Amino acid sequence: MKKVYRVNNLCCGNCARKIEEKISALDGVQECRLNFMTLRLTIVSEDGREDEVLDNAKKIAKKIEPECEIV
Secondary structure (H helix, E strand, O other), rough: OOOEEEOOOOOOOOHHHHHHHHOOOOOOEEEEEEEEOEEEEEEOOOOOOOHHHHHHHHHHHHHHHHOOOOO
């Protein structure tokens, strides 16, 4: 299932790239794109795993960029 989220307080393109790479490596994620210019995160995940993937994505974002929020 494809979901699009807004990303707040993302400081730079390098952090966006790191977050995108880590989320892409999660189990259940088929595709991940984080656009630094539009501050949009698009995740394509296996059906039924959206909540699990989102929770893990939020943890990854906080670890890389403490002020970053996925909403």
